Amino acid sequence: MSRTRARLSRPEKDIGSPRAQELRLADASRGSVSHLTVNRVSLYLRSLRQLTGEGVSRVSSEHLSRICNLSAAQVRKDLAQFGEFGVRGVGYDVPRLEQQLARVLQLDRVHNVVIYGMGNLGTALARFPAFNGGSFQVVAGFDRDPAKIGSASSPIPVFAPQEVPRVVRETSATMAILAVPASSARAGYALLAEAGVRAVLNFAPVVLPAVAGCRVKNVDLRVPLEELAFYDQPAR
């Protein structure tokens, strides 16, 4: 169907485009996609990998939607934002869609990650399989406590905070995980952003306002736990 660009502004046929299979994303600005959609794409990819493991080679939007506990229309709408991956009357090719979604999420390359704050949570995340292998690689940690510096008790080398600029540069880390107390989170984020880190996953219980050039995602683990507490019926 070769619709590679400018659907809305130019409904013309667009003949002669280089590859019909090109991701629609190449032109559509990444910023125009809702983070809700992006998060669901993570689920789809996860499910596709599971299906691949089970030897399933074709899947319908209805099938995928059941696995992810969503509506089939939702799945189709989400996928359609990035290209025409399916075959009408048939469904989606599992390994093919898997590869395309990995590309959409930029998981077809390795992202080097540093962890700022090697306490309880930071150390656990340094060992976390999902953050070590495949598309992410934890390459270094930082901690203010001199006792933690070195490579002894930790799965990764740990440095002092003032080493951030050098280590980030030398490892080409583009992402960071902030796992410090609330009081040092803002300074840590500023330091990482300054050093050239482009995205930070913040586990500290503060809302960090984004600094230009360095995206933040705040993920206080208390929040989902408190959500569950809220809905817990008091009648017992």
Added chain:
Amino acid sequence: MSRTRARLSRPEKDIGSPRAQELRLADASRGSVSHLTVNRVSLYLRSLRQLTGEGVSRVSSEHLSRICNLSAAQVRKDLAQFGEFGVRGVGYDVPRLEQQLARVLQLDRVHNVVIYGMGNLGTALARFPAFNGGSFQVVAGFDRDPAKIGSASSPIPVFAPQEVPRVVRETSATMAILAVPASSARAGYALLAEAGVRAVLNFAPVVLPAVAGCRVKNVDLRVPLEELAFYDQPAR
């Protein structure tokens, strides 16, 4: 203002209600509140505690909204769902609002929590300060691996999965954290739900469909990391 019940169905004055300060929540079904609102209430509460620590005793919706990176109208709308906590022309009383929001989230009582899966992440969460003290208390862990059973290497006593019914009963645990691989998550959830656990925070990378009587919240840590990877500009 004494509006304790049935705002929409009965716009009448409702004189003679017992306590003007009663939470609106007592009547409004908890289920009618959006989880987005609930999540923001967690942020408000966190911020209020911070303000209390700084000795601030009054706050406006505008002030709170800046701390949480939201609009002031959003803050007012959210708070108004649970009662009339503010004073017009003045703002909100910090310790008072803190107490009322803690009540809304049911954080004015202790929730006993068990952890199912004492691997890397499970063990870290067992030590996580936010889950141990205040409103949550991790009371026990479970693991299939006999080497982990006991109290030696872990901050909490660890039992075999078949002990779930007994331990949940004896500890009166109402919440659980699932920190097992995807393949055992479904069975673990079923086991916990069966034992009387009312809410489960699932860290396993599967969407668990909710079982009656036991709410689930899925929080795969890969998802926010992959979201950041998505928005990471490939131009570098």
Added chain:
DNA sequence: TCATGTGAAGCAGTTCACAGCG
């Protein structure tokens, strides 16, 4: 006067329903 509380308006996300196409 000033900031809350709240209808009304605006916007975003989801679902519907069917045209399009293999």
Added chain:
DNA sequence: CGCTGTGAACTGCTTCACATGA
């Protein structure tokens, strides 16, 4: 024929703007 892709309808969340009341 069956399932995708997609405008249109719908639902729900957020923002606006102002009446309300200390």
